[in-house]
Amino acid sequence: DAKTTQPTSMDCAEGRAANLPCNHSTISGNEYVYWYRQIHSQGPQYIIHGLKNNETNEMASLIITEDRKSSTLILPHATLRDTAVYYCIVSRGGAQKLVFGQGTRLTINP
Amino acid sequence: KAGVTQTPRYLIKTRGQQVTLSCSPISGHRSVSWYQQTPGQGLQFLFEYFSETQRNKGNFPGRFSGRQFSNSRSEMNVSTLELGDSALYLCASSPDRPTETQYFGPGTRLLVL
Numbered sequence: 001d002a003k004t005t006q007p008t009s010m011d012c013a014e015g016r017a018a019n020l021p022c023n024h025s026t027i028s029g030n031e032y033v034y035w036y037r038q039i040h041s042q043g044p045q046y047i048i049h050g051l052k053n054n055e056t057n058e059m060a061s062l063i064i065t066e067d068r069k070s071s072t073l074i075l076p077h078a079t080l081r082d083t084a085v086y087y088c089i090v091s092r093g094g095a096q097k098l099v100f101g102q103g104t105r106l107t108i109n110p
Numbered sequence: 111k112a113g114v115t116q117t118p119r120y121l122i123k124t125r126g127q128q129v130t131l132s133c134s135p136i137s138g139h140r141s142v143s144w145y146q147q148t149p150g151q152g153l154q155f156l157f158e159y160f161s162e163t164q165r166n167k168g169n170f171p172g173r174f175s176g177r178q179f180s181n182s183r184s185e186m187n188v189s190t191l192e193l194g195d196s197a198l199y200l201c202a203s204s205p206d207r208p209t210e211t212q213y214f215g216p217g218t219r220l221l222v223l
Contacts, residue, residue, distance in 0.1 A: 034211060036214075041198065041217075041219070042216060042217070043114075043200050043202075043214035043215050043216045043217050044153070044200070044202075044214045045214070046211050046212070046213055046214075049211055087153075093207075093209060093210060093211065094141070094204055094205070094206045094207050094209075094210055095141035095143060095158055095160060095165070095204045095206040095212065097143065097155040097158060097166055097168070098143075098145075098153075098155065098202075098212060099155070100145075100152055100153035100154075101152075102152060
């Protein structure tokens with residue numbers, strides 16, 4: 001079973017920031033929070049991951065709470081191409097198997 | 111650096127046949143994992159190979175098997191195909207260091223008739 005809980009769906013207006021929450025209250029000290037997204041029928045695309053510090057890359061920012069029990073993925077200026085299913089996964093990293101939940105279906109509206 | 115490649119991209123088979131899917135990992139990645147994605151069950155882990163050895167296996171019947179070659183390329187095989195095996199089969203490669211992540215290929219869409 002997935003160790004994360006995400007809303008089933010979210011909407012966001014184009015050009016606005018999309019904030020996707022994830023709860024992972026049973027995360028272990030050596031587990032990372034990973035975010036992937038899957039655009040219809042394509043392979044999942046890696047977005048970002050973090051252990052306990054906030055992280056930012058060219059795609060997104062990841063905010064992890066101090067107790068590490070939840071996190072938020074932020075897409076700063078959402079475009080129509082960001083419409084996808086977003087998966088939040090906790091994993092020890094490397095080649096450890098990824099346990100996917102149902103994810104959040106994010107729809108960016110014009 | 112080239113990404114993960116999978117061949118073929120699409121495949122149609124009939125029940126009872128067998129199928130072999132191929133995955134070429136990102137150069138330098140020694141771990142290859144396979145996943146099955148169906149509308150009903152979502153994305154599920156099949157197995158993972160590292161240095162030609164299966165290190166981890168998901169909860170799938172023995173009809174699903176795989177192997178890895180010395181160049182890290184991997185194949186998975188499904189024998190005696192069933193209608194329920196229709197799915198998107200994804201492979202992911204990783205350098206297998208804790209701070210690293212897995213990168214997925216585009217997948218092979220298998221339709222069993």
